[in-house]
Amino acid sequence: MDDGGGCELSARPGPPALARERTPTGVKIQIIALRHEYRADDGRQLLALDGVSFDVSENEVVTVVGPSGCGKSTLIHIIAGLVRPSAGEVWVDGQPVRRPGRDRGVVFQELAILPWRTVRRNIGHGLEIARVPREEREKIVDRYIELVGLRGFEDRYPHELSGGMKQRVAVARTLAADPKVILMDEPFAAVDAQTRITLQQELLRISVLTMKTILFVTHSVDEAVFLGDRVMVLTRRPGRVKESVSVPLPRAQRSWDAVNRDPRFLAVRDHVLQSVRAEVAS
Amino acid sequence: MKRGDSWLGVLPFVALVAAWWVASHSGRFSAGALPRPESVLAAARELASTGELQADVLASLGRLVLGAGASVLLGAGLGILAGLNRFLGDLLLPLASFFSAVSGIAWIPLAIMWFGLGTVAVTFVIWNSIFFLVFFNTVLGVRSVPRIMEQAVRTLGGGHRVLVLQVFLPGALPYIVSGIRTGLGFGWRALIAAELIAATSGLGFLIFDASHYFRTDRILVGIGGIGILWTLMDGAILGPLERRTVKRWGTVAEP
Amino acid sequence: MSARSQPGPALLARERPAGVGPGPGPTLPASLRALVRSSLPFLLLLAVWWAATTALHPRATVLPSPAAAARAAGPLIAEGILPDYATASLKRIAFGGGLAIALGVPAGLLLGSNRLLSVAFTPFLKFFQSLSGIAWLPMVLVWFGFTERTIQVVILYTALFPIVFNTMTGLRTVPPRLADGLRALGAGRWRLVTDVWLPGALPSIIVGIRLGIAYGWRALIAGEMVVGAGGIGFLLFQSRSFQQTARIIDGMVVIGLLWIFLDAGFLRPLERYTVERWGLVQR
Numbered sequence: 001m002d003d004g005g006g007c008e009l010s011a012r013p014g015p016p017a018l019a020r021e022r023t024p025t026g027v028k029i030q031i032i033a034l035r036h037e038y039r040a041d042d043g044r045q046l047l048a049l050d051g052v053s054f055d056v057s058e059n060e061v062v063t064v065v066g067p068s069g070c071g072k073s074t075l076i077h078i079i080a081g082l083v084r085p086s087a088g089e090v091w092v093d094g095q096p097v098r099r100p101g102r103d104r105g106v107v108f109q110e111l112a113i114l115p116w117r118t119v120r121r122n123i124g125h126g127l128e129i130a131r132v133p134r135e136e137r138e139k140i141v142d143r144y145i146e147l148v149g150l151r152g153f154e155d156r157y158p159h160e161l162s163g164g165m166k167q168r169v170a171v172a173r174t175l176a177a178d179p180k181v182i183l184m185d186e187p188f189a190a191v192d193a194q195t196r197i198t199l200q201q202e203l204l205r206i207s208v209l210t211m212k213t214i215l216f217v218t219h220s221v222d223e224a225v226f227l228g229d230r231v232m233v234l235t236r237r238p239g240r241v242k243e244s245v246s247v248p249l250p251r252a253q254r255s256w257d258a259v260n261r262d263p264r265f266l267a268v269r270d271h272v273l274q275s276v277r278a279e280v281a282s
Numbered sequence: 283m284k285r286g287d288s289w290l291g292v293l294p295f296v297a298l299v300a301a302w303w304v305a306s307h308s309g310r311f312s313a314g315a316l317p318r319p320e321s322v323l324a325a326a327r328e329l330a331s332t333g334e335l336q337a338d339v340l341a342s343l344g345r346l347v348l349g350a351g352a353s354v355l356l357g358a359g360l361g362i363l364a365g366l367n368r369f370l371g372d373l374l375l376p377l378a379s380f381f382s383a384v385s386g387i388a389w390i391p392l393a394i395m396w397f398g399l400g401t402v403a404v405t406f407v408i409w410n411s412i413f414f415l416v417f418f419n420t421v422l423g424v425r426s427v428p429r430i431m432e433q434a435v436r437t438l439g440g441g442h443r444v445l446v447l448q449v450f451l452p453g454a455l456p457y458i459v460s461g462i463r464t465g466l467g468f469g470w471r472a473l474i475a476a477e478l479i480a481a482t483s484g485l486g487f488l489i490f491d492a493s494h495y496f497r498t499d500r501i502l503v504g505i506g507g508i509g510i511l512w513t514l515m516d517g518a519i520l521g522p523l524e525r526r527t528v529k530r531w532g533t534v535a536e537p
Numbered sequence: 538m539s540a541r542s543q544p545g546p547a548l549l550a551r552e553r554p555a556g557v558g559p560g561p562g563p564t565l566p567a568s569l570r571a572l573v574r575s576s577l578p579f580l581l582l583l584a585v586w587w588a589a590t591t592a593l594h595p596r597a598t599v600l601p602s603p604a605a606a607a608r609a610a611g612p613l614i615a616e617g618i619l620p621d622y623a624t625a626s627l628k629r630i631a632f633g634g635g636l637a638i639a640l641g642v643p644a645g646l647l648l649g650s651n652r653l654l655s656v657a658f659t660p661f662l663k664f665f666q667s668l669s670g671i672a673w674l675p676m677v678l679v680w681f682g683f684t685e686r687t688i689q690v691v692i693l694y695t696a697l698f699p700i701v702f703n704t705m706t707g708l709r710t711v712p713p714r715l716a717d718g719l720r721a722l723g724a725g726r727w728r729l730v731t732d733v734w735l736p737g738a739l740p741s742i743i744v745g746i747r748l749g750i751a752y753g754w755r756a757l758i759a760g761e762m763v764v765g766a767g768g769i770g771f772l773l774f775q776s777r778s779f780q781q782t783a784r785i786i787d788g789m790v791v792i793g794l795l796w797i798f799l800d801a802g803f804l805r806p807l808e809r810y811t812v813e814r815w816g817l818v819q820r
Contacts, residue, residue, distance in 0.1 A: 391773045
């Protein structure tokens with residue numbers, strides 16, 4: 001079950017060489033004409049995504065926002081390799097996506113950390129699977145425990161943590177595995193409003209600090225504009241890219257206090273809000 | 283339950299022994315129908331001095347460990363396989379549910395036909411009364427593991443081995459443990475019944491053999507041994523197993 | 538604590554049959570299709586059994602063919618042995634089980650009504666539950682001989698303890714604030730029992746009854762084997778003495794069918810009409 005090796009093998013014949021040329025330098029995630037159809041529980045065929053194409057550059061944080069049911073989660077699942085698209089391609093770091101792999105870390109919407117592992121062992125799980133020697137693993141884990149502010153809770157089990165802390169564990173677990181890109185599927189949707197604001201600020205700080213490439217999916221316009229260098233607005237089902245909006249203020253200078261006083265930021269937020277609202281209403 | 287209350291649990295036993303002492307000394311019952319507490323103690327000492335009691339305890343325990351061990355390993359192993367495969371699971375669940383309804387004691391005659399009287403037949407009956415329950419519960423347990431946990435570990439690069447050992451097995455554990463608990467309850471009773479009928483050693487045989495000679499004092503020694511042994515097993519194996527896994531993880535399936 | 542309910546919803550979500558859309562050709566009614574689906578595993582087992590006996594030719598005393606087992610059932614039914622024994626066993630479990638419920642539930646309620654009483658009796662009940670009626674069988678034989686009463690006592694004893702124990706613990710787990718809420722409305726003691734304590738303890742009582750009857754059923758089979766006063770267990774034991782393996786298997790099938798009948802006809806409806814309707818199901 002060596003995913004890395006499997007990818008290399010299957011990538012050899014045909015299109016890859018061509019496609020690798022096609023991938024512009026500095027582009028980390030490339031999504032080409034993605035289309036996805038699936039059968040719903042009631043047996044109807046549904047078109048979730050149709051003709052979605054966009055790139056995410058290195059060190060860039062791209063947020064995707066759209067009305068519920070527009071296929072945002074499906075998009076993450078496809079890039080993660082958990083779902084095979086009906087048509088189209090996804091390339092990550094010059095490699096075609098065929099199955100889940102260590103190069104793409106995912107933070108899920110629901111609670112996805114394992115209840116039978118302590119905080120420390122959950123965060124180190126990806127490294128453990130990658131057979132990183134214990135000593136090195138502990139060092140890395142310690143760093144991320146510090147980064148997400150879980151010092152003092154290392155040996156607790158998830159059921160002893162609050163919802164916000166559990167999601168911090170999930171973020172740290174993904175970061176510690178050191179993926180090339182990080183995919184986030186509404187990771188803060190299930191926590192209370194106060195905690196959500198804290199977590200957003202922390203993620204912003206971490207994204208600046210670690211310079212990770214992040215694709216972040218959410219239904220909250222505020223969150224999308226606050227966290228992203230760019231905001232992609234999706235249409236109602238079937239999801240298509242409606243527009244891509246650049247957010248003016250550099251991430252390093254943002255905080256909830258600062259952005260709320262910045263007229264350029266507020267203008268962009270209102271624009272995106274209108275755009276998403278038009279989709280919900282139409 | 284408050285800490286200091288545990289001594290209260292002794293009271294009903296004391297009351298029972300006192301009532302027994304009074305009744306057996308009242309002269310209304312013959313020593314054969316209701317032996318006196320002190321004669322039961324004497325019988326226990328006698329059985330222990332010849333080594334009979336120890337041999338029977340060991341025989342019963344050995345069969346239980348063998349039968350239960352085999353059924354837990356096989357039941358959990360096959361249960362995980364069947365739990366991961368939708369088709370296999372759907373096919374085997376009704377069978378497992380039927381066989382757990384006929385399991386244990388009903389197999390004693392067939393076990394004798396197959397293996398003759400003795401340890402093999404008894405062990406088979408114990409295996410049989412635990413296996414189907416553990417299997418059934420493991421399948422349900424594997425199916426209860428949230429998909430998202432499986433997906434998360436796959437995105438961390440986990441393959442089949444990692445998924446089975448680190449996601450599905452611990453995820454199914456609350457169900458497996460509850461299956462083992464119920465199964466052992468049935469298995470322990472089946473053991474005694476099987477030894478009554480199909481063995482020449484063990485605590486079940488001890489009490490059945492004593493009944494032929496109307497040695498009710500010895501019967502009560504055997505009965506007491508069965509109860510004490512179970513209490514010890516429950517406290518030494520099942521309790522710690524639950525404390526160290528499902529209770530610590532906060533994944534207990536039932537209160 | 539919060540994670541306790543975790544297995545539930547996920548289980549439900551994945552238990553849904555995946556993609557049962559309209560298939561090609563005429564579709565069977567859903568109930569018939571469910572019947573076919575659930576009988577398929579048993580047909581498969583029958584096929585494996587048949588294949589094993591045809592391929593390996595084991596002696597009939599080890600494993601008779603399905604056909605031989607079916608043939609053996611003919612005279613058992615025709616001579617009235619099987620119906621008689623089955624009714625005898627069912628009567629015994631109905632009487633013993635019914636008496637255990639009638640005595641056990643009130644006893645459990647009494648013990649559970651007081652915290653100290655329940656603390657004091659917990660080890661006692663656990664100890665005697667683990668003994669089971671089967672262990673007492675030789676003792677009861679000395680008291681009552683090879684009679685109907687011996688079997689009754691064994692069933693009653695076996696079923697009684699799980700029922701008392703679970704009723705007691707069930708009552709202790711009802712949150713006191715439920716009673717406080719009703720007391721604030723002016724409810725009297727009797728109303729608290731019928732409206733709070735009894736329904737609150739019910740899921741646990743039902744668990745106790747199910748467990749008690751299940752243990753009792755097995756004790757019945759063992760008791761009938763030893764006592765020999767008729768019943769399905771006796772049929773099995775007698776057939777073993779005469780090396781009639783086909784009859785043993787028939788008896789086992791009947792035991793399984795009777796249990797399914799007991800479970801589907803009595804224990805499950807009991808659960809459905811009370812616990813599930815109130816949304817109190819624990820699993």
